[in-house]
Amino acid sequence: MPESFEQIKKDYEFTEKDAKRIIKLKPYMEKYLNDFINDFYKFVFRLPNAKKFLKDEETINRHKNKIKEWYMELFSGNYDDKYFEKLHRIGEVHDKLGIPTHYINASFNFIRRWFIKKINQEFGYSRERNLYVESLGKLLDMNLDIMTKAYIEEEITKFLELSKLERKLIKISRKFADFLDMVLLAALIIMAIFTIGLFGYDVFELVAGHVSIEKGIITTLGSLLILWAVAELMAEEIKHLQGGKFAITAFVSVALAAVIRKILIVSLSPEDIEKIVAYGGVLLVLGIVYYLLKTKESV
Numbered sequence: 001m002p003e004s005f006e007q008i009k010k011d012y013e014f015t016e017k018d019a020k021r022i023i024k025l026k027p028y029m030e031k032y033l034n035d036f037i038n039d040f041y042k043f044v045f046r047l048p049n050a051k052k053f054l055k056d057e058e059t060i061n062r063h064k065n066k067i068k069e070w071y072m073e074l075f076s077g078n079y080d081d082k083y084f085e086k087l088h089r090i091g092e093v094h095d096k097l098g099i100p101t102h103y104i105n106a107s108f109n110f111i112r113r114w115f116i117k118k119i120n121q122e123f124g125y126s127r128e129r130n131l132y133v134e135s136l137g138k139l140l141d142m143n144l145d146i147m148t149k150a151y152i153e154e155e156i157t158k159f160l161e162l163s164k165l166e167r168k169l170i171k172i173s174r175k176f177a178d179f180l181d182m183v184l185l186a187a188l189i190i191m192a193i194f195t196i197g198l199f200g201y202d203v204f205e206l207v208a209g210h211v212s213i214e215k216g217i218i219t220t221l222g223s224l225l226i227l228w229a230v231a232e233l234m235a236e237e238i239k240h241l242q243g244g245k246f247a248i249t250a251f252v253s254v255a256l257a258a259v260i261r262k263i264l265i266v267s268l269s270p271e272d273i274e275k276i277v278a279y280g281g282v283l284l285v286l287g288i289v290y291y292l293l294k295t296k297e298s299v
């Protein structure tokens with residue numbers, strides 16, 4: 001449980017005056033409830049994996065009712081321990097469902113911009129408008145603070161429940177995993193340099209007339225394809241180093257590029273028909289694996 005909610009209100013300089021101002025805002029904002037629901041879900045479903053969490057009509061409808069309740073309570077003017085405990089529980093529910101904190105932060109950013117637009121519409125650019133924006137801003141920030149605090153506490157509790165040895169092992173394995181990531185990135189840089197070399201060599205062979213124009217162009221295109229796939233792999237690894245998820249499809253796309261390159265080269269000699277069929281089979285299997293992984297990623 002967080003420190004005293006009263007202290008949180010003090011930290012945000014949220015006073016009785018702010019609460020009273022928000023109550024005055026209530027009748028102005030109540031009438032926008034349905035607009036809010038429409039705009040909020042338009043925003044939420046632009047988040048890449050929102051459908052994974054709000055997965056069917058039933059869940060969406062349940063969520064809509066909960067959001068309506070949250071919206072109305074925001075303007076209740078009653079910000080006691082019960083109000084904040086509820087926000088804390090909402091944070092815990094989202095954490096247990098695995099909803100990224102980033103989604104909650106982005107949602108609150110959207111909500112703040114949305115409210116400011118409506119307040120501007122109602123009050124124009126006046127001193128009154130500034131005071132409403134200030135008070136509601138403090139309240140939204142406290143909402144976000146408490147909801148995301150629940151996430152952090154959940155992580156800390158999980159960590160504290162472990163024995164000393166387990167915690168040490170986790171720390172060591174994290175450091176080792178970071179080290180392996182760096183090794184992987186270094187290896188990818190070396191591979192990219194070699195692939196640039198291969199591309200340069202193919203261009204040289206073509207320009208110097210060591211190979212036929214047809215073979216030269218096809219081989220160069222093949223190495224360009226590999227270079228593109230290695231670049232994709234590096235971009236994924238960098239994303240992973242920055243805390244994102246690693247898309248395994250990047251590895252499959254390298255294999256796809258390598259097989260396509262082989263097919264391009266082999267297709268130049270008609271006597272290698274068996275090889276082409278074999279590579280075609282591999283390409284089909286890789287294509288299916290790539291498709292299945294991509295569909296799973298986007299669910």
Ligand code: HEM
Binds near residue numbers: 090
């Ligand atoms: C400002 C942002 C949000 C607010 C105020 C909010 C509010 C709530 C509330 C009040 C609940 C019910 C908690 C309980 O059962 O005690 C809930 C549940 C849930 N929320 Fe949110 N939510 C927000 C953002 C999101 C986002 C961005 C997602 C997903 C992309 C999401 C997905 C869910 C899901 C899946 C549930 C469980 C629904 C169920 O099965 O009943 N929420 N949310």
